[in-house]
Amino acid sequence: MNAIAAARRTWNERLFYLFALPFAALVIVFGLWPIAQSIRVAFLDSYTALSPDPRWVGFANFETIFADPYFHASLRITLIFTALSVVANVAVALGLALAINSPLVRRGSTFFKLCIFLPVITPDVAAFIVWKAMYDQDFGAINAALAALGLPPMAFLARADSALWAITVAELWKHVGFYTIIFLTNLALLDPELDRAAMLDGASWRQRLVHVTLPQLRPAITINAVYALIQFLKTFTVAVVMTRGGPNFATNFVSYYAYRRFDEALYGEATAMATTLFVLVGALGYAMYWAAERRDWR
């Protein structure tokens, strides 16, 4: 009896290993293995990196990139853009979610959700090609609209001081729907009794928002912020399609700069940048999650 049970247990264990095996294989072969290779290349001499006997150079590639002022600028731009985008996406998504969730607009809320979510599922290359053309200072639809409204034209992507903002807006358009939907899902899970009780106590709309709704949404805000952080630190396609890191390196995100290094066949430096970004994503993501979680424990 015991022997049979034990045999069955081992069989079952094997079965579960079997279930996990294909996924584990995918993770190893197309995730961990290439990542390990990529990190390995960061310690190799670029010119021999792809040959059968590459030359190890220790931390030389890291020394090179950290001595490069353009890489410093690139890190700074990436961090500024990420901070801007995380705040903008979370704030705008929260605002949109609260508005759509409001009983005032019950009819038509699906339509609003559809419109806002549509960009999330749109292929990014196509979307950014369109945005680039719409942003054109002289021939774009946005300045034409501003002119029709009697407003002065804007430079958008053409100037270093406005390009990052312009990209932030395009990226917001592309992604905010995702965060909005997460907030909406969480709003639907809220306890309506709390709100009703506060209303009976004579709390205003604002008081209820600050003291009842927002505290309950805190986990959702955390999740959204961590997701947005990971997403925007890795921003890439928008730079490829819209600015090529320009003008004058104003949108030279780390991932794009590293890609450019690849293009110049400086594989060592490129992967050193990628590894740095990887560490940054991991560390910042974890720190943010940890900070938010710890606050929740109190």
Add this chain to the structure above:
Amino acid sequence: MRFRKALAAMVAALLAVATGAQAQQLTVWHDLGDNGIRWFNELNEIYRRTHPGVTVTSVSFPTDQWFGRSIAAINSNSAPDLLFNNYERVIRVMTQTNNRIVDLSSELAAAGDTSFITEADRRIATYRGRMIIFPVQRVQMAFGVRTSWLQRANEQFPSTWADVLRLGQKIRENPSGGAPAYGLALQAANPRDLIHMLDLFMFGTGLQHTLINPEGRIVIAEPRHAEVLKEFIKAFTEYRLVSPETVNHSFTDMYRMILGGRAGMFRVGDWNVRGWDTGTADLNGDFTLGPWPAFRQGDQNAVVIGGMRGVAVPENAPNRAAALAFARFLLSREAQASSLNNLGAAVRSDIPMDGLSERRLFFANPRGRLVAYDFPESVHEFYPQLEAEYHRRLLAAIASPPRDLDAFISQTSTDLQAWVDQRRPR
């Protein structure tokens, strides 16, 4: 390691589709788009008549994809049979693949009469002592102007830079068609793009180098060079000769400005004419060709030979012998005629040219002065990085124009010279 191998074998066994290797199927990788594909299809038909067992298929990639792919393929022993591209790009592939490009010099001798390949062509095609391409197409680039806009402005075809500036201003102040228009269409997003544009003006006015000479001296601060460079930067800043968006423009956007009819003057490559000549294209034949403007009195306006496209064979080409035979065929009269017809360029001049439009003859049978690129890539291994460095300086100057351009140029020259001296083998 063993696990990795086992896994590899397992996955490969499970999924690899059996590919029956066809011994005489030749593959060419190029970046010539649909015109190139049409050309290679035509070549395949011609070649099959004399080589019944051989089929040639060509694959076109955007230029940046072509690079990465060719380098990676040769390094990992999955190379195609032939590469077709600009000479300096083949050099880059060669330097990054441990020199695995076949030396064609003995093949050229076997190709019969090749007297049409000049000594200069031969020099250009030789790198590290090897002939790495057969020159197949001389790439020429001229200056184009919208004919109707010239008439509107009551101007002649601009032959000096002053003419360009005057016409540019007229175009900007009195644009045709109810929207803003600019004098020139340029591009500046990638290092190669911007410096390529600068090259055209430098060589077009008869200079020999843009950035560095073969001895490793930076030339940008020399008086004639500095003048072109200064005016070129001012085209972006003071003169507003180009759209302010140009800093983000690469080829697609430059073509949008030209074909969308918002730029009066632009680069015209020999490959562009066929498409732009016909009534269906956006430009609708409304353009005039000529040499590049001269910057100083006494300079001769020139059409620029901006490159040499040719065919190269990787050392690990799957069908090396057949590939070499096909490469020789590309120099034959038939292949050359097909090249001229499909891509507007060839290296032979003893091919039929009747029926070509005047603008196509402008390139096919050049009468004026031709000035060729200096191909610094072939001399200085560090050139791509030097160019990227230079691009950074130029972008900075365009973004926030220095008060004293001369000082900027001489400072840049000093800095770049120091950069070069650090890297030059002694």
Add this chain to the structure above:
Amino acid sequence: MTAHRRLVQLAAYLGLGAVSLVFVYPYWWMVVSSLRRTQEVMTAPLRLLPERFDFTAYEQIGRIGGIPLAHYVWNSLAVTIASTAVAVLVTALAAYALSRRPKLRGLQLVRYGFLLTIMYPYMLLLIPVYLVMHQLGLLGSYAGIVLFLSLGPIQFFLFDQFFRSIPKELIEAALVDGAGEWQVLWKVVLPMSRNVVGTVTLVTFLLNWAQWFPVIVISTAPTTYTLPAALLLLNTELGASFQAILALATVTTLPVVVVFLLTQRRVMEGFAAGAVKG
């Protein structure tokens, strides 16, 4: 009170309406501009309807890089559907194993490995992935593209969350009744999972349709390119038609928009569920 409420309501509708308009306008602009000559678009970018319907761009993209457009459409469909099927099957099984036996030695490693993978900026895996595919003999094959795309960012979380929500008692009851693990999976869990499988399928389909970078890296020729990858083929130095680029962008975008509009509820729930407790 009511008058005030009416006013607020009107303001809310107007505000949200304006926002929605901003969100969908780029699509309108894209479709209309793909039907106008580049010259016309550049002189009057705001026109809401074409001055005349010009379909030349759609004729132009009939062949891209010597390959018929239909071939790219077919590739997109085949690659997306196949990778979705593999992703759903493989991820579901793994998530099920992990939620049923979280303590089993080594299984948690799979989770951490996966988390590491989705944190890496994956466009920078360009060369390693190329080498891996080469070593596996999958370079240039549909199989390589499909397998790579089968590893998605949120599918695992969706399944993980769902399987954890299944009451343990339900499964234990079945086991006590003498059912084997296979039977539990087939007879108890699977029927309950129909919904989540549908959701993950949709989400994966939409995500994988948009992929371009892995497709370009793993392909050795445009014969295996999908629509978004083909979109980048149009950007050549020998000439590019802006109108054609917009036409292809429209062809690339339209299918996902249609699928999304038909299944919107599920898709939005799916995307949200994947993140709610990520």
